[in-house]
Amino acid sequence: MPDTVSLKRSLSLPVISFYGIGTIIGAGIYVLIGEVGAAAGLSLPYAFLLAGVIAAFTALSYAELSSRFPVSAGSAAYIWKAWRRPWPAQVVGSLVAITGIVSAATIANGFTGYLGLFIELPHALAITLLVALLTLIALWGINESALTVTLVTLVEVAGLLFVIYVSHDAPPANAWREIFALPEWNALPGLLVGSFLAFYAFIGFEDMVNTAEEVKNPRKSLPRAILIAITVSTVLYMTVAALAVRILPVTQLGQSDAPLASMVTQAGYSPAFIGVISLFAVVNGALVQIIMASRLLYGMAVKNMAPAIFARLNARTRTPILATLLIGAVILAFALWLPLATLAKITSFIMLLVFCLVNAALLTIKNRREKPENAVICYPAWIPVLGFLSCLALMIFAVAS
Structure with a gap:
């Protein structure tokens, strides 16, 4: 039997909004922008815009679903509500958890590279210390964990604003009219490839719904926070992307292992500051x-879609201790032993598949014509339709290319 202790509702709209921005902004923009630029060329801002629009449709679907069903199991719970069969929900929940675990493992590997700029530690030791520390923070309590994420998110955003500030008057490599000219037909394949890669940078907003049982007034606050996070992230991404191809030749941008540091260097500043912030982002x-993964496992256990032992909460911190420890251990194992060079593409593909199913789930629920509660936020049916079709189209293109 699950514990009678409930999760603590302590997250306000500003905190959950910053938490959401933190789930989106991170390794994607700090590392991936160079690879997106290599594919999209001068259309780099459009690649992020297209990815942001595709993400926005699904984000609106998540916003409505989180308002209808403010529970921690997130995507898995929505699939269950739509089709009321355990196996689709279990599959979706497992896919989301796997992508979170693999992403965290890859990020942990990336941490050692940034750390090497300042201090030399054995690769395995650095990863172990990082994962252990972050697991302890997650065990500490959601309010403290979200506060940590919020503070680090402020640092991340400050880093992007710093890059924007130092780059805005740097010597240009490309003209604005070239950057914002509509892409020609022969540039569309590169733009779509870039958008597929850029989509990875937007993955994270769906993690917000896994804290639904810890948000104050979740039916109103959570949808608003999701939209705030997507909007802020898209604006920041497009601004940085435009400046990147403004001051760096596309070839140089695509070949850079630290593209934001390259931008700062090109602008005549030391890359040390942005290097430190990159560590925070990681x-x-x-x-x-x-x-995310621990709350998802907890939520699935509560819904009898995972072993009940993972539904146990610590009475003092009200955090899922065993679920968090298991997730931390698996992340550590993946980070130490698995090669994850193609993570961005794999993660994007899996999440696009999940997003297709979530949009289809919302359509199924809407078609039942069941009257939602008064406090539920509802969007037109064309929102999940476009969300489904756009995600499916990007998946098909990724496979075809």
Whole structure:
């Protein structure tokens, strides 16, 4: 039997909004922008815009579903509510948890590279210390964990604003009219490939719904927080992307292992500051994934979609101790032993599949014509339709290419 102790509702709209921004911003923009630029060329801002629009449709579906069903199991719970069969929900929940675990493991590997700029530690030791520390923070309590994420998110956003500030008057490599010219037909394949890669940078908003049982007034606050997080992230991404191809040749941007540091260097500043912030971004991303995966496992256990032992909460911290420890251990194992070079593409594909199913779930629920509660936020049916079709189209293109 699950414990009678309930999760603590302590997250306000500002905190959960910053938490959401933190789930989105991180390794994607700090590392992936160079690879997106290599694919999309001068259309880099459009690649992020297209990815953001595709993500926004699904984000609206998540916003409505989180308002209808403010529970911790997130995507798995929505699939269950739509089709009321355990196996689709279990599959979706497992896929989401796997992507979170693999992402965190990859981020942990990336941490050692950034750390090497300042201090040399054995690779395995650095990863072990990082994962252990972040698991302890996640065990500490959701309010403390979310506060940590919020503070680090402020640092991340400050880093992007710093890059924007130092880059805005740097010597240009490309003209604005070239950057914002509509892509020609022969550039569309590169733009779509870039959008598929850029989509990875938007993955994370769906993690927010896994804290639904810890949010104050979740039916109103959670949908608003999701939309705030998507909007802020898209604006920041597009601004940084536009400046990246403004001051760096596309070839140089695509070949850079630290593209934001390259931008700062090109602008005539030391890359040390943005290097430190990149470390914060990596740490933040890993912590968010640990919280997400552990809450998802907890929520699935409560719904009898995972072993009941993972539904146990600590009476003092009200956190799922065993679920968090298991997630931390698996992340550590993956980070130490698995090669994850193609993580971005694999994660994007899996999450696009999940998003297709979630949009289909919302359509199924809407078609029942059941009257929702008064406090539920409802969007037109064309929102999940476009969410489903756009995710499916990007998946098909990824397979075809």
